[in-house]
Amino acid sequence: MWGNVLVATDGSERSAKAVERALEIAEKEGAKVTLMAVAYYARDDLEEMPFNIQGKLEAQAQKALTEAKALFDAKGIAVKTVLETGLVPANNIIRRAEEDKHDLIIMGSTGITGLKRFLLGSTASKVVAHAPCSVAVIR
Secondary structure, eight states, X not given: OOSEEEEEOOSSHHXXXXXXXXXXXXXXXXXXXXXXXXXXXXXXXXXXXXXXHHHHXXXXXXXXXXXXXXXXXXXXXXXXXXXXXXXXXXXXXXXXXXXXXXXXXEEESSOOOSTTOOOOHHHHHHHHHHOSSEEEEEO
């Protein structure tokens, strides 16, 4: 039985499946769920990036959280949401799992690619390798 579940979401199809799995666990086992999105921190990356790119990246991450939370709200299940920024999203996910003492991380096997988002298959690999708890990678 899982008591404290962290779900990494970026709005991709695979992360949506991870959110659905977390919702099932919350319904069946009464787990507390935290939805987390990490907006790629782009400010110092490339000079040719548009001035407002950081705002767009954060808005995209917030949209993923809002859509995921709506599924929990529709079932009347409380859920916490966390929006962070970072150069390496896996580091944010691992740190959050440690600090909040999560016993399970659920995430998609791959996320949205490119400069728009940075939650890639490599993120899942890093989280699996370094997480302080069990990790379920959803395909």
